[in-house]
Amino acid sequence: MMRHVGVGVLVIAGLLLLPAVTSAQAIGGTVSDSTGSVLPGVTVEVRSPALIEQVRSAVTNGAGQYQIIDLRPGTYSVTFTLTGFNVLVREGIELTSGFTAAVDVQLRVGAISETVTVSGASPLVDVQNTAANRVATREVIDTVPSARTFQGLGVLIPGVVLGGQTNNVLQDVGGQSGQSHMTLAIHGGRTRDQTVHIDGLSTEASTREDSSGPYIPDGAIQEYVFDYSANGAETETGGVRVNHIPAEGGNNFRGGAFFSSSPPAWQGSNFDDRLRALGVNATNRVKEQWNAEVKLGGRIVPDKLWFFATYGRFVADEYVLGTYYAQDPRAIRAVPDLSRQALSEQNAYSTAVRLTWQATPRNKFTGFVVNGMQHS
Template sequence: MRRSVSLASLVALVWLALPAPAAAQSAIAGAAKDTSGAVLPGVTVEASSPVLIEKSRAVVTDAQGQYKIVDLRPGTYVVTFTLPGFATVKREDVELTADFTAAVNVEMKVGAVEETVTVSGASPVVDVQTTQRRDVLTRDVLDVLPTGRNYQTLASTLPGVHMGRFDVAGSTAMQQGSVMTNGSLGGDMALLVDGMNIQSSLSSGSTPAVYHNDDAYQEYVFQVSGGTAESQSGGVVINMIPKEGGNTVKGDGVALYTNGKFQSRNVSADQRTHGVTVPPELDRTRDYAGSLGFPIRKDRVWWFSSVRVWGYDNFAPNAVYPDGSRAVDDNLIQAYTNRATVQITPKNKFTAMYDKLPKYRGHRNIENGLTDPKATVVQRTPLAYDTQAKWTSTPTSRVLLEAGYSEQYYNYTLHYQPDVKTPARNLPYGDISMLELVNPANRLRNAAQMDFQDWFPSYNLAGSASYITGSHAIKTGVQYQWGWIKHWRDSNGDMVQRYRNGAPDSVIRWNFPIPEAESDLDRSVGIYAQDSWTIKRLTLNPGLRYEILQGSVPAQSAPAGRFVPARSFAAIPNLPNWKNWAPRIGAAYDLLGNGKTAIKFAVGRYMQQEATGFADKYNPLVQGSDIVTWSDLNQDDIAEDNELGAANNATLGVRRNINPDPGLERPYQILYNLGVQHELFPGVSVSANSYRREYHHMVFTTNLDVPLHVYTRIDIPDPRGNGATVPVYNLDRTYQGRVNQLDTTSPNNKRTYNGYDVLVNGRGHGGATLSGGINIGHTVSILCDVEDPNALRFCDQTR
């Protein structure tokens, strides 16, 4: 059983003067009544704000006196209610954050339309119509938080949300990590810009690949539960809301710099006994950014540009250059962001963005303290960018149409250091990668394990149509993604030499060269319908999603290498070919009818997120290896063919050693959340929530050529000296080297998470923000369908 407790809080007080905020699916909704409490149909409700390029948006209340204005940008609004025979009511200073539905209800009295009643008060902080649990970090908060100014370090400030690596103020943010919550996996994360997918096609599709320009975004929205049918992922969904410019010229800039003089050392004597001779330490960090937003034509064309250059350089632990100076993990990331917003007609809007995002890392892998500088790789990105275009139309006050295209392209190399001798497949091999297994453990020297290049684009089309009345809103849409990944691999001698206390021990044999191994995401389709129906105090949010996931591997070939023959492989279709339904249902109840207390419940099925990773796993040409023994017979410290032992993977490079079961089901999760949110006093709310996550159709791997009965059980004394024995299973030697693995759906393996949190959120005058809470949860796994019986020990965490 694994238990986790996280506690996060922040208090911020800042003044903000930045370019105008940008798009997000926010709304203002409520009801209009007369002084007797009777509903008022036909009231014109107008929301106006300088953040809207069209200045205002208007709807009319329905027969139940209800209204909803959707597709609003984050910002401060004035909401005006007019009806002949009644005095006009104006509600000022309604602050709207991203992906939030603000409840604004009014009571109108009989009078002349020219008579205006102005109402002021704190902005709503309880969303009584949606079931999502989400956290919003606005620009004023982003600017004062001591983080690495990226989505993963920002996420670590939120209760119940954590990143996949340890970080202090961006110290490890030069390499990306995942963001997880409430028992989710790293592969469940989804990243959006302006509500559109902007992730790569790498592996599960959860990796953003590029490093985004924090200064180009107005708000970050972290959705952690209660996702609608529009969302594919059951993990953390991060929506970055871009800046767009405005009707006035506005700009801002950031300049941050520090070095190791402000850092102390805290290496203990115990750490030194474990081999920490040179601790990690900051060399320098710098972050320079400038942004400018301005109108090309007022109320018609806005432009926004931002440039950011940043890097966090650490002195690497236990690493020095040949001249004796300390080795540095040196980094440089750049971002060049441009966005145009065009109001084509009063009812049609178009936005476009291009974001070029190069990266350089001079000594990747040196940060672990186990790699000599010469054995690191130089990371470069010949081409890396995000681009996006989006059209929005409101042909009537009840219809919203949206269509968009987004693309991410990422091409990166991990090449040998310049002082590594030229690669060769025959003697002499050049500088060979050397790995010490024991003293010091896992220390890599002389050369990196391989020379490497990957490139992978991701293309996305999305369209939707919404019909909105005051009490009812339905949205239907389609999302279509495709892409591919290509791999290039080579290595000096096609091997890594391994040592045990300095003596030759074994060799990792690679199936190189790989000139180009391609795996395709043919299509990932999501077709959805999401309803929202308000019946008095109750809002129901049923949704249904249909998903198609199809991948393949094209016909491929590669020349012979040192350990593999020339290879040709036929195309492999349907890797996978899944079609699944994913229903969702949620309900929110306005307990007191005043928009200040909401009870929320949601349950939904979320299919496992996937991109090129499934096809890549079964691609026969992708990177593969085998470990064999090595006896250095001529003592020349070069592993020659006659010095290597028998193969443990007899079919390396010859065929696919792992295949999917034809009946393999797509894994999925069932998510439940139940909570209550209450406004304690104006601007401040408290909420309590419970969560449950169940994993179904989990995949397990079995080796068809090595059944479990060929293992022999041996009981050995428990090394803890308690008099008990521990079962150990030995493989029959005649089965060594046989690999024919099959991935299949386990009928028994499962994982369940249960968690709880209590949260406090508040907004005050002058930009003060309060956010904090506590989250407690535990995961229990039963993983007793195994390939190797040695994995049966502790496989059932319920015992």
């Protein structure tokens, strides 16, 4: 069977109007002086290469509190400025999807021309949000020796189980399931309660409610976010919510490539005389399995328009236990040809493109499009 699949997601991120549609990264806290008294009117600026506008700012309120929301995942520095006090810079703040970093600081009296830079451990505990989740960052995806799918990563979370199978595979350990449609569940829930989102918007297939239709190259994704407790009202089930956070371009060009392959000779086998005595003629085994991706991101207009493009292709063909081609496919009664084990075949290619446009200092538009072909 051949399928042509495509999906387009347009996120209009009017930062004042839709703060919860994409992801809820934020930096917030309280600013005080050396005596512990709160300081209103402090200018707080966050900077990061992940921001197309490069810098975003806020001012502390009467209680000395501030919060800067709708930040992209990445590494940030935070600068605190108030007349009569030293400038304080806090560096190395790591934000993952859905994380709110609490950064409380104390300013010392001094000349505004003096700058104190603090480099330390990034906040690890989110004390603002009640939802339970795990984030698979790009570093984790590239390092963990598992299938490069959200199912292969999500099943590593304690308590998460897989349901269903794809390409005759129950547990994918090397990509042999191809475009996996296995689903995740936790806390005794139903696997079909899984929901799949891209940047917070549903991409569920028209044929089933728990999976995405198109094959999305893993290289197009910056992070996978697994929400499994206290999900928001935008999630209609109590199951695992998998939110794909697409990678964005930047002012600097960057790219990469990935290739993996599992030749049949590398696969072990438990096919022995005991199984032959039970009447088993063959086992599930790999015929051909490989996956290749290339990606490139950068600027079209500096600080204004970015792009990130990914192309992926895979083949996952596997001989299936107990299934054979017919000796005569035209015969009314099929007689299996035991010398020709049947194949479960999957191969697909797909292109994903993300555009980010900073239309005004307060409004950003993001488009994400996936288009490709799948044969199975």
